[in-house]
Amino acid sequence: MVKKETLPELYESLFKPLTVQGHGVYVREEGSGWVVHISQPQAAKQILLKADMFPKSQRNLLKGTLFNYFLGTENIVTTTGHEWKKHRLIVNPAFHRSSPVKLFGELAKQMFTLWETKNPESTFTVDFGNWMERFTLDVIGQAGFGFEFDAMANENNYWTQVYNKLINDSRRPLYLMFPILDRHLSWLIPSRRAAFQNADKFLGMLKQIIEHKRKTLKSIDMDAMDECDKDLLTLMIESQLRGEGQLTDTELLNNLAIFFLAGHDTTAIALSSAVYWLARHPHIQEKARQEVNAVLFPDGSLPDEDVVPTLENTKQFIYLNQVIKEALRLGGPATQLGTPREAQKEFELAGTGVMMPKGTMFTVNIFELHHNPELWEDPYTFNPDRFEAGGAAEQNAGNGLAWTPFSNGTRQCVGMNMSLVEQRVTLAMLLRHYDISLPKDSIHRHGPVMKGGFQFKQANLQIEFKKRF
Numbered sequence: 493m494v495k496k497e498t499l500p501e502l503y504e505s506l507f508k509p510l511t512v513q514g515h516g517v518y519v520r521e522e523g524s525g526w527v528v529h530i531s532q533p534q535a536a537k538q539i540l541l542k543a544d545m546f547p548k549s550q551r552n553l554l555k556g557t558l559f560n561y562f563l564g565t566e567n568i569v570t571t572t573g574h575e576w577k578k579h580r581l582i583v584n585p586a587f588h589r590s591s592p593v594k595l596f597g598e599l600a601k602q603m604f605t606l607w608e609t610k611n612p613e614s615t616f617t618v619d620f621g622n623w624m625e626r627f628t629l630d631v632i633g634q635a636g637f638g639f640e641f642d643a644m645a646n647e648n649n650y651w652t653q654v655y656n657k658l659i660n661d662s663r664r665p666l667y668l669m670f671p672i673l674d675r676h677l678s679w680l681i682p683s684r685r686a687a688f689q690n691a692d693k694f695l696g697m698l699k700q701i702i703e704h705k706r707k708t709l710k711s712i713d714m715d716a717m718d719e720c721d722k723d724l725l726t727l728m729i730e731s732q733l734r735g736e737g738q739l740t741d742t743e744l745l746n747n748l749a750i751f752f753l754a755g756h757d758t759t760a761i762a763l764s765s766a767v768y769w770l771a772r773h774p775h776i777q778e779k780a781r782q783e784v785n786a787v788l789f790p791d792g793s794l795p796d797e798d799v800v801p802t803l804e805n806t807k808q809f810i811y812l813n814q815v816i817k818e819a820l821r822l823g824g825p826a827t828q829l830g831t832p833r834e835a836q837k838e839f840e841l842a843g844t845g846v847m848m849p850k851g852t853m854f855t856v857n858i859f860e861l862h863h864n865p866e867l868w869e870d871p872y873t874f875n876p877d878r879f880e881a882g883g884a885a886e887q888n889a890g891n892g893l894a895w896t897p898f899s900n901g902t903r904q905c906v907g908m909n910m911s912l913v914e915q916r917v918t919l920a921m922l923l924r925h926y927d928i929s930l931p932k933d934s935i936h937r938h939g940p941v942m943k944g945g946f947q948f949k950q951a952n953l954q955i956e957f958k959k960r961f
C-alpha cells in the first residue's frame with residue numbers, strides 16, 4: 493500500500509479480478525503454502541459449518557515469536573478437537589452470562605466528559621480511531637478481569653504503555669514474516685530482548701490477578717454478586733467451582749491474553765467504521781438517532797442528559813443494528829479467518845463442482861465475500877436497508893454465507909454478542925449527545941483510506957462532533 497488509495501480503489505485493482513474471474517475461489521501463497529481463498533457463499537458455508545471435516549490447521553508458523561509467547565498455545569483459539577471443547581465449555585457460558593451494559597455506558601459517559609473538558613467549544617474534532625482504542629482497552633480490562641487501565645483518562649499510564657508496547661512489538665511485520673528472528677536471535681537484538689521482558693511484566697500481572705481471584709472467590713458468596721457486574725475471569729473461575737469444567741492457571745492466562753488480542757482492536761475498528769459511515773450519511777444518522785430516542789423515551793420526553801440503554805433497549809434498536817451490520821460488511825476488522833482450515837479428506841467444493849485433495853488449506857475471505865458484486869449490488873455504498881426484513885442480506889442467506897464478520901459454525905466468535913451490545917450502547921449514546929460529521933479536510937471524504945501493514949484500520953480517522961446538549 494504505497495499510495496494513499498481508498499479501499500474501493502485498492503479492491504478494484506488488487507482483489508476483484510481474482511474473485512470475479514475465479515468465480516469466488518482462487519489460490520494465494522501465504523507463507524505457510526498455498527491457501528484457497530473463498531469469496532463465494534456456498535463454499536464458505538461448507539467450510540465453516542463442517543468444522544470436523546475442516547479443522548483449523550495446526551501448522552504453527554509463529555512458534556517462538558513474541559506474538560506466540562504472549563498468547564501461549566493452551567487457549568480457545570489455537571486448540572482443536574477435545575482440547576478446544578474443554579476451553580469453549582468454560583469460556584462460552586462466561587460470555588453468555590456477562591452483559592456489562594452499565595460498564596459500557598459509564599465508560600462512554602466518561603469519554604464524553606474528557607472530550608468536553610479538553611474542548612469547551614460546542615463543536616470539536618477528535619482522533620476517533622485513537623479514542624476507540626483507548627475506550628475498548630478500558631472495556632476489556634474491566635469486563636475481562638476487573639482491571640482499570642484508565643487508558644482514556646491517561647494514555648501514558650504505566651500499564652497502558654506496557655500493553656501498547658506489547659501489542660505493537662508482537663505485531664511488527666519483520667518478526668511475523670521472519671519468525672526465525674524471534675525464535676533464535678532475539679537474545680542478540682536489544683530491542684527484542686526488551687520486548688520479551690515487557691511481555692513478562694504484563695503476563696506476570698495477569699498471573700497475579702488470576703491467583704488473587706482464585707483465592708478470594710473461594711471465600712465469598714458468589715450468588716450474592718450481581719451477574720452483570722462479574723468480569724469474565726470471575727465467571728470462568730465460578731464455572732469451575734460449580735464443577736462445569738476445569739482450566740489450569742496457564743490455560744486461564746492464555747485465554748485472557750486471547751480476549752485482549754481478539755476483543756480490543758476488533759471492536760474499536762467496528763465502532764470506527766460505524767461512526768465513519770454515519771458521519772458521511774447525515775440522513776441515516778438522523779434516522780438512527782430518532783429510533784434511539786423513540787426506544788429510550790417512548791413518552792416523547794427528550795432529556796438533555798446521557799442515559800445508558802438497558803440490555804432490553806439494545807434489542808429494540810432495529811435500525812441501529814442494521815447500521816452496525818452494514819458497517820461490519822464494509823469495514824469489519826476480520827478480513828479473513830485467523831487460521832486456515834485443512835481438509836481431512838478429498839471432497840467436492842460446494843458451488844464449483846471442483847474436487848479438492850486431502851490436506852488442501854482454505855480460508856474464507858470475509859472482505860471479498862462482503863464486497864462481491866454478485867452478492868451485494870453497488871458493494872461500496874453504505875446502505876443499512878440491505879439488512880431489513882426481506883432485504884439483500886436475507887435473500888443471500890438462503891444461498892450460503894454472504895455476511896459473516898464473526899465467522900460461523902461452532903467456531904464462531906465467542907465475543908460476538910458482547911461486541912454487538914458494546915457497539916449498540918456506545919453508538920446510541922453518541923447519537924443522542926452529538927451530531928457527527930467528517931472534517932472538511934478529512935482524507936476519508938471519498939472513501940475509507942486504510943493504514944498499511946497487517947492491521948485493517950482506517951488511517952488518521954478524525955471525526956467532528958457538535959454537542960446536542
Ligand code: HEM
Nearest residue numbers: 751754755758759762826829830831898899905906907911
Ligand atoms: C467486531 C468485533 C469482532 C469481530 C469482527 C470478531 C471476529 C472474529 C472472527 C472472524 C473469528 C473466527 C476466527 C477463526 O476462526 O479463524 C473470531 C473468533 C474469536 N473471537 Fe472474535 N471478533 C470480535 C470481537 C471479539 C471480542 C470482543 C472477543 C472477546 C473479548 C472475541 C473473542 C474471540 C475468540 C475467543 C474467538 C475464538 C473462538 C473459537 O475458536 O472457539 N472476539 N472472532
